Amino acid sequence: MAGAVLGVGAGVFILALLWVLVLLLCVLLSRASGVARFSVIFVFLAALVITAVLLLFPRASEFPAPGVEMKIVDTFFIGRYILLAVLSAVFLGSLFLLLTHHVLEPVYAKPLRSY
Template identity: 80%
Template sequence: MAGTVLGVGAGVFVLALLWVSVLLLCALLFRASGAARFSVIFVFLGALIVTAILLLFPRASDAPAPEAETKIVDAFFIGRYVLLAFLTAVFLGSLFLVLIHHILEPIYAKPLRSY
């Protein structure tokens, strides 16, 4: 359902814009004097005709279009394995340093006492 905002299509917004502009134009024309005051009737009838045309001749079909199959693509595939290789190298280096400095700590000989 592409092209929808808040669950409604573009046609609802076109009709709302049409009627808001017609109501504003009618409010302005009511304040006019003379023959311009009676043009409110033509503006209102024109909006009714445009609304009827938009409602009676829709562009889209009633049945929704079939959805295309969605492909899942891993765009970060190589980067993920480079990161995994880097983290593995850091882990093995850290394990080697722990092995040298803590587990295989050298025991130095104490000097013999001489009497």
Template identity: 80%
Template sequence: MAGTVLGVGAGVFILALLWVSVLLLCVLLSRASGLARFSLIFVFLAALIITTVLLLFPRATEIPTKKEEFKIVDKFFIGRYVLLAFLSITFLGSLFLVLFHYILEPVYAKPLRTS
């Protein structure tokens, strides 16, 4: 699906841009006076015709073509688990050292002055 953004093609963005611009033009023409005010009917009908043409004559085929499927093979499976085991042992060893050097460090009482 080349040329898609968020799973939708360019046609959806063209239709959204068309209808946003028609809505803006209809709001602007509704403030006009005289015959220009009635031209918003033609703008709306033109947008309706363009929308139906774009919806009834799609460019892409409805049946997707078969693509060659790729099989993903993990060749570094054992090495990844060896690395995970090594990092886990290193983490647990460093946690053990932190426990003895910082958390269980003895706090000695200072001698009192007797003077």
């Protein structure tokens, strides 16, 4: 994987830079007054079009060159199961907290009528 930094290619960094600049420009334009304030919509739509073009027309081929044997290796196998275990523990813990909150909700007595 030539040109890969942190396991991703240059396209990811280009898209991240594009959206950071669009976010900054949208924040700056939202502080403007008059018609310039509504140009945020056009900046956002232009960023969507550029992103769609960059995603739909990739440079590299999806398929390897013929005659080249590819060996698929799952290098993140243990990390994925650790992540799954942590997410399951968080889900069960939050479910427990939600149910205890629901069960321990106070029930207020209705006032008695005095004649």
